[in-house]
Amino acid sequence: MESIINSLFVKISGNPESQPVVFVHGFPYDHQMWQFQIEELEKQFYCITYDIRGLGNSYVGDGQYTMEAFVWDLFSVIDRLELHEPVLCGLSMGGYISLRAVEKNENRFKALILCDTRSEADNNAGKLKRAYAINKINTMGLNAFVDDFVPGCFWNDSIENKSELFNSVLTRSKSNNPLGVKGSLIAMLSRTDTTEALKKFNLPTLVLVGEHDSLTPPAVMKKMAKLIYKSQFAVVPGAGHMSPLENPDFVNEKIKNFIENL
Numbered sequence: 484m485e486s487i488i489n490s491l492f493v494k495i496s497g498n499p500e501s502q503p504v505v506f507v508h509g510f511p512y513d514h515q516m517w518q519f520q521i522e523e524l525e526k527q528f529y530c531i532t533y534d535i536r537g538l539g540n541s542y543v544g545d546g547q548y549t550m551e552a553f554v555w556d557l558f559s560v561i562d563r564l565e566l567h568e569p570v571l572c573g574l575s576m577g578g579y580i581s582l583r584a585v586e587k588n589e590n591r592f593k594a595l596i597l598c599d600t601r602s603e604a605d606n607n608a609g610k611l612k613r614a615y616a617i618n619k620i621n622t623m624g625l626n627a628f629v630d631d632f633v634p635g636c637f638w639n640d641s642i643e644n645k646s647e648l649f650n651s652v653l654t655r656s657k658s659n660n661p662l663g664v665k666g667s668l669i670a671m672l673s674r675t676d677t678t679e680a681l682k683k684f685n686l687p688t689l690v691l692v693g694e695h696d697s698l699t700p701p702a703v704m705k706k707m708a709k710l711i712y713k714s715q716f717a718v719v720p721g722a723g724h725m726s727p728l729e730n731p732d733f734v735n736e737k738i739k740n741f742i743e744n745l
């Protein structure tokens with residue numbers, strides 16, 4: 484079922500009586516990034532995913548977003564659907580949203596799944612990279628930025644051998660509204676650092692990272708996992724930063740096992 488909640492495009496599937504799982508996608512993509520997880524996990528869980536404000540089919544508005552507003556959006560979806568203690572699963576930018584949401588109120592969640600993300604805020608080099616990205620969109624257009632950025636999200640091997648998948652991510656990313664993409668970049672560059680909060684997290688947490696993720700490499704995520712008291716860490720073989728798309732079987736198995744044993 485598709486729905487609009489708080490001007491966000493939301494996709495809901497599975498049995499509402501079973502454990503809810505909310506999936507938050509990465510940048511500059513949309514809810515489709517979880518297609519292989521939902522296909523499998525909806526058989527067992529109540530699966531909810533949505534397009535982050537400014538991306539996919541969600542409302543773009545004035546393009547002025549903050550990470551905090553993205554968290555309010557997440558809470559608005561959970562509230563409207565009356566989800567009781569969902570498992571929260573976020574990748575990269577979706578991970579930034581999830582980390583801040585748990586820092587704000589972990590009692591709302593049953594567990595956390597972090598894929599290919601980091602707790603640190605952008606450093607100076609990272610902030611400048613965002614500035615150049617915005618400039619590229621302004622001067623050369625969104626396609627030029629996406630052509631530059633998206634290949635870095637995949638393992639080279641996936642680009643070659645899963646070219647249909649890679650091209651569909653490229654095409655969908657290019658179909659975003661440039662204002663929404665720039666707004667997301669500003670929200671990311673101005674986000675807070677959640678590293679200190681990790682030490683206080685008391686939620687069971689599954690940390691997954693693609694073996695060849697060059698944006699949030701395994702070493703970074705392992706360090707993050709070590710700061711979380713109840714964490715499990717796993718490296719996804721044969722995958723880059725888009726691990727749930729690049730190796731869905733492995734990721735699905737890990738997620739299923741993790742939730743079944745909560």
Ligand code: MLT
Pocket residue numbers: 508509510511574575576577636671698724
């Ligand atoms: C993402 O996949 O969401 C982005 O790589 C996050 C980022 O640019 O920091």
